[in-house]
Each structure stands twice: as C-alpha cells, then as structure tokens.
Amino acid sequence: MLHSIIIPCYKSSRTIREVVELTSAELNRLGHPEYEFILVDDYSPDDGATLRELKALAADYPFVKAISLAKNSGQHNAVMAGLNYAQGDLLIAMDDDMQTHPSQLHFLLDEIEKGYDIVYGYYPDKKHSAFRNFGSYLNYLTVRILIGKPKDMKTSSYWVIRKFVRDYVIQYQSPYTHLQGLFLRTTRNISCVPIKHFEREVGQSGYTLKKLIQLYSNIMGYSVVPLRLSTYCGYFFSILSILGALAIVIRKLVNPAMALGWPSMMCAICFFSGLIMLFMGTIGEYLGRMFLGMNKQPQFVVREVITQNNAPDTEKTGINTSTVEESQTTSSSDIEKL
Known part of the structure; x- marks a missing residue:
C-alpha cells in the first residue's frame, strides 16, 4: 500500500x-x-x-x-x-x-x-x-x-x-x-x-x-446558513417594526401631546441601514464567489x-x-x- x-x-x-x-x-x-x-x-x-x-x-x-x-x-x-x-x-x-x-x-x-x-x-x-x-x-x-x-x-x-x-x-x-x-x-x-x-x-x-x-x-x-440568517433577521425585524408602530399609535391615542423623538428615529434609521448593508454584503460575497468560479x-x-x-x-x-x-x-x- x-x-x-x-x-x-x-x-x-x-x-x-x-x-x-x-x-x-x-x-x-x-x-x-x-x-x-x-x-x-x-x-x-x-x-x-x-x-x-x-x-x-x-x-x-x-x-x-x-x-x-x-x-x-x-x-x-x-x-x-x-x-x-x-x-x-x-x-x-x-x-x-x-x-x-x-x-x-x-x-x-x-x-x-x-x-x-x-x-x-x-x-x-x-x-x-x-x-x-x-x-x-x-x-x-x-x-x-x-x-x-x-x-x-x-x-x-x-x-x-x-x-x-x-x-x-x-x-x-x-x-x-x-x-x-x-x-x-x-x-x-x-x-x-x-x-x-x-x-x-x-x-x-x-x-x-x-x-x-x-x-x-x-x-x-x-453552507447557505448565512443567507437563511438574513431571512430570519428580516422576519424578526419586520415583526418588531410592526409591533413598534402599533405601540407608537396606541401611545399617541392615549397621550395626543406626546412628541415623537428625532434622535430615536435617526438611531432606528442608522441601525436598520447598517443591517441592510450587512446582509447585502453577505449576498454580494456569494455572488462574487460565483462570478470568480465561473471565470475559472x-x-x-x-x-x-x-x-x-x-x-x-x-x-x-x-x-x-x-x-x-x-x-x-x-x-x-x-x-x-x-
């Protein structure tokens, strides 16, 4: 042998x-x-x-x-x-x-x-x-x-x-x-x-x-786990945003004088923009590797x-x-x- x-x-x-x-x-x-x-x-x-x-x-x-x-x-x-x-x-x-x-x-x-x-x-x-x-x-x-x-x-x-x-x-x-x-x-x-x-x-x-x-x-x-993780995170934050929107509407109805905060809005925008870019980068990494593979x-x-x-x-x-x-x-x- x-x-x-x-x-x-x-x-x-x-x-x-x-x-x-x-x-x-x-x-x-x-x-x-x-x-x-x-x-x-x-x-x-x-x-x-x-x-x-x-x-x-x-x-x-x-x-x-x-x-x-x-x-x-x-x-x-x-x-x-x-x-x-x-x-x-x-x-x-x-x-x-x-x-x-x-x-x-x-x-x-x-x-x-x-x-x-x-x-x-x-x-x-x-x-x-x-x-x-x-x-x-x-x-x-x-x-x-x-x-x-x-x-x-x-x-x-x-x-x-x-x-x-x-x-x-x-x-x-x-x-x-x-x-x-x-x-x-x-x-x-x-x-x-x-x-x-x-x-x-x-x-x-x-x-x-x-x-x-x-x-x-x-x-x-x-593995396709990172892509599935992107999907699960999308579901999670979509549900979270809906619940957050409902909470804001209810609080506004209960207290019409409540002022909506600009800082909290900017934080939310920055957070979700970063999350979107992260998962776009993950998808881009897969696409880039497919491209390099096709180019031998x-x-x-x-x-x-x-x-x-x-x-x-x-x-x-x-x-x-x-x-x-x-x-x-x-x-x-x-x-x-x-």
Whole structure:
C-alpha cells in the first residue's frame, strides 16, 4: 500500500528536511516501506531558501516530489495542489514545522485500519499562541454552525484519508477551499485520536489575523446558513417594526401631546441601514464567489515540479479533472522504485 505524505511548505527551509527524514524513518519502522512525499512550496517569501531545500531533498531522495507554486495560495489550496499530484492509497497531511510530529503518525494509521475513511489527530494540549488558539476556537464554532460538524469531532492539520476521499475532494475547483467542509460533505465515517502537540522549533506561525479571517470565510461556500440568517433577521425585524408602530399609535391615542423623538428615529434609521448593508454584503460575497468560479480562477498555479529524475510532469492550474485518471494509470513499477 502506497502512502502519500503531503506537506505545504512556507518559509520552512530550516525544518523540512528533518520532517521528511523523521517521517520516512517512522514509516519504515511501522512496516510501510512504500511511500512518497509531496512537498508544496507556497511561494515562500524567503528569497528561494525553501524551494532550494525542497530541490535538494528531491535530488537526495527518489520518493520526494517538490512542487513550486507561482503565487501564494494559502495552506488549504497548497494541500489541494499536493492532493492532485499524490498517488497513494492512503494520503497523510502534515505541517512543515515539526509540531505535527512524525512520532505520532502511528496513532492515526492504527485508527484508520479500523475502517474509517478519515482520521484526524487532535491536541488535548495545544502549543499554539493564545491568538492562534482563539482562532481555532472560532473556526470550530463556525464549522459547527454552518455545516453541521459533529460536536465530538476534533480536527487539526494532521490527518489521514483514503484514496476515494481524495478522488472526490479534488473535483472541487473553486479557489475558496476549506478542507473540513469538503471532507464532511464526502463522508461522515470520520474518527479523531488524541496526539501530542510539539513546540514549534523554528520561527512562528504564518497565520495572521487577515489569513485566519479569509480561511473562516471560505466555509461560506459550503453552507447557505448565512443567507437563511438574513431571512430570519428580516422576519424578526419586520415583526418588531410592526409591533413598534402599533405601540407608537396606541401611545399617541392615549397621550395626543406626546412628541415623537428625532434622535430615536435617526438611531432606528442608522441601525436598520447598517443591517441592510450587512446582509447585502453577505449576498454580494456569494455572488462574487460565483462570478470568480465561473471565470475559472484557479486554486493554485504550479510553476515547476521537481523530482530526482527531473521527469516532466503535467502542469496543473487548479482545474483538477484529469488527476483521477492519472492516478489510476500509475504503473506498479513506479511504486516499486520507492
């Protein structure tokens, strides 16, 4: 059984070699000698240091394939690029910073052997910053509310999926990728296991507040709950305004001398104008994403694919319809070389 390890790389020139070598040693120890590494450089802003290290790994090891993206696409889209080029029966996603440690891999592989389609590793004790943990909590609430994520399902960027899940997921062509949303609409046969979260060895997380907000907003593409919320709010405030109007009429009849207040009227106008603009923005966000999807904005653009034998590889730009056929035509001799 071929195992594909997909690692999105962002300013990881000082850690990625250790990740690859430790993971390779762990797979050999577990009795899984057939594996490949798909390392995706997400246009790291480090003067090419990460890409040079990926090229060196591809030159040193026949089981390493390095992919260079032409622009920064985000972690989830970088993983999607790796999924398109992976050929394994089991596909494993890891981080490049040693926090998703190779020593914990056996927990995920043991769990998926029980018959699950997807297995997540989760961290009872996270080593992220307080800001990142808060962002993770917001993501947990967002996914639960919008796409019905099970309450007891805990997730992270460390997971294992089966090939049929990959085959379905890469059919998604929108640039607004959210892997949890794709996984949850593919199967509910999902498990999670507790694993140890290690301290980050070098640098700091590449996630900024802007990137976290962009990631969370991507979940909108998998749910119509925000639009339904707009409708419910419209009903609520319509009823409220009718009741308010009745109350004003009754008070005016009871006390004809009552003066209607200009400040309260302006507050009401400003409040409801803001509410209308908010929901128009929500609708506009959906329409904008539909427009970009119809214009075939790519998830990722591959500049270069590097392997040890430097064999040419079919260029991909986020239009993923041919990948399933490519993976099905992989010869057994290619696997034996690993």
